[in-house]
Amino acid sequence: MSVQLLTSSLAILLQGxxxxxxxxxxxxxxxxxxxxxxxxxRSFGPWGTSRVAKVYIELFRGTPxxxxxxxxxxxxxxxxxxxxxxAAGAIGLSIYQGAYIAEIFRSGxxxxxKGQWEVSQILxxxxxxxxxxxxxxxxxxxxxxxxxxxxxxxxxDTSIVSMIGMSELMHGGQAIVDRIGRPVxxxxxxxxxxxxxxFPVSQWVRHHDRRRLS
Amino acid sequence: MSYQWLTxxxxxxxFMKAAWLTLQVTMLSFALAIALGLATAVAGVSPLRxxxxxxxxxxxxxxxxxxxLQIFIVFFGFPSAGISLNAYWAGVIALGLNVGAYxxxxxxxxxxxVPRGQIEAAGILGLSPAQIFVSVVLPQxxxxxxxxxxxxLIQLLLGTSLLSAIALPELTGTATVINARTLLYIQTFAVTxxxxxxxxxxxxxxxxxxxxxIFHPPVAARRRTGFGKLTMRRVNRA
Numbered sequence: 001m002s003v004q005l006l007t008s009s010l011a012i013l014l015q016g017x018x019x020x021x022x023x024x025x026x027x028x029x030x031x032x033x034x035x036x037x038x039x040x041x042r043s044f045g046p047w048g049t050s051r052v053a054k055v056y057i058e059l060f061r062g063t064p065x066x067x068x069x070x071x072x073x074x075x076x077x078x079x080x081x082x083x084x085x086x087a088a089g090a091i092g093l094s095i096y097q098g099a100y101i102a103e104i105f106r107s108g109x110x111x112x113x114k115g116q117w118e119v120s121q122i123l124x125x126x127x128x129x130x131x132x133x134x135x136x137x138x139x140x141x142x143x144x145x146x147x148x149x150x151x152x153x154x155x156x157d158t159s160i161v162s163m164i165g166m167s168e169l170m171h172g173g174q175a176i177v178d179r180i181g182r183p184v185x186x187x188x189x190x191x192x193x194x195x196x197x198x199f200p201v202s203q204w205v206r207h208h209d210r211r212r213l214s
Numbered sequence: 215m216s217y218q219w220l221t222x223x224x225x226x227x228x229f230m231k232a233a234w235l236t237l238q239v240t241m242l243s244f245a246l247a248i249a250l251g252l253a254t255a256v257a258g259v260s261p262l263r264x265x266x267x268x269x270x271x272x273x274x275x276x277x278x279x280x281x282x283l284q285i286f287i288v289f290f291g292f293p294s295a296g297i298s299l300n301a302y303w304a305g306v307i308a309l310g311l312n313v314g315a316y317x318x319x320x321x322x323x324x325x326x327x328v329p330r331g332q333i334e335a336a337g338i339l340g341l342s343p344a345q346i347f348v349s350v351v352l353p354q355x356x357x358x359x360x361x362x363x364x365x366x367l368i369q370l371l372l373g374t375s376l377l378s379a380i381a382l383p384e385l386t387g388t389a390t391v392i393n394a395r396t397l398l399y400i401q402t403f404a405v406t407x408x409x410x411x412x413x414x415x416x417x418x419x420x421x422x423x424x425x426x427x428i429f430h431p432p433v434a435a436r437r438r439t440g441f442g443k444l445t446m447r448r449v450n451r452a
Contacts (some may be wrong), residue, residue: 062372
């Protein structure tokens with residue numbers, strides 16, 4: 001592959017990388033929020049919201065992310081509205097990853113000994129206060145490594161949004177291959193860019209996650 | 215409303231065929247993933263440095279790149295190396311390669327969970343390294359890793375949806391075709407979701423049954439992200 005071709009491809013791919021990063025950040029924020037809410041509802045939700053949260057978690061953990069994305073992207077247009085593909089991707093990934101993140105938060109919440117709830121009650125803290133000031137701070141420490149691990153798979157999942165037409169890193173690679181061929185070099189380059197982004201994150205997770213199985 | 219669902223009912227045979235194809239691809243690539251995972255897990259602790267390096271590089275490269283990209287490299291890139299595969303086999307190989315890397319890590323952790331003392335004791339009792347592996351390490355490691363393996367089986371099942379990108383008519387591919395033909399977006403994808411839910415719950419139920427039969431005492435394979443019984447000591451520090 002000529003140097004000129006390499007540099008011009010790299011420019012397109014790096015542009016795609018910017019979108020990938022933006023989408024990842026949006027979905028990480030959204031997914032964490034959705035996951036936290038779902039986990040709290042799942043553990044303490046009143047009036048059947050606990051069951052709703054459970055159904056939500058089971059539903060998205062048992063279906064592919066691609067279906068979620070298509071559902072949102074096409075579903076919105078079914079009702080006569082148009083949705084920006086970035087928004088569809090960010091919402092879809094947030095909802096999908098939220099289900100996995102909820103389970104991570106829930107196991108973190110459950111890892112805090114029950115006795116602490118009782119002690120806090122005796123000390124006069126309300127349940128929301130106990131959750132916010134006693135349980136949640138400890139949960140943060142426990143869940144961080146698996147949470148970052150989930151973020152890593154979210155970053156890789158942003159490539160799937162290319163299938164509903166989003167021009168991010170993966171889509172940039174496809175566009176170049178469609179134009180000039182050379183799938184090995186171009187996809188190799190795309191793989192290298194993903195690797196450079198993901199490798200430090202996965203190394204961090206590897207050194208902090210004590211839960212090696214599951 | 216109901217006539218729309220009736221229209222979709224007409225596509226029931228297509229959904230059935232697609233579900234069967236999805237299961238086929240899942241099972242074949244899972245078999246490949248188990249084989250690759252075991253081989254690279256063993257290679258990763260071998261005394262030969264190049265072998266260790268290859269196993270390690272394989273795991274890291276696969277785990278840090280998206281599976282969709284891996285599918286594209288196998289389907290579009292391998293022909294440059296003279297290996298032309300149809301969508302079916304490209305999908306099986308790409309997903310097998312992908313999940314194999316994750317299983318490699320799981321197997322490595324599983325093997326490391328068997329206390330070293332047992333291996334030394336077995337050696338003193340006169341068992342060969344192969345015998346130690348087969349009769350001491352493997353049965354205990356299998357038990358420890360079973361729930362994690364089932365988890366990856368489900369992930370693999372869901373991952374087959376990406377093969378629609380290389381035009382394999384599995385569930386998602388079929389759904390997009392039906393979607394384009396009927397324009398019943400909501401209904402089509404709702405039905406597809408239900409089929410995936412049935413398949414994933416069926417597989418995890420079957421795995422549960424199997425786990426209860428082959429292990430003594432029984433192992434429950436229910437998927438969990440939790441910090442339950444699977445907390446294991448650190449294994450990845452060389």
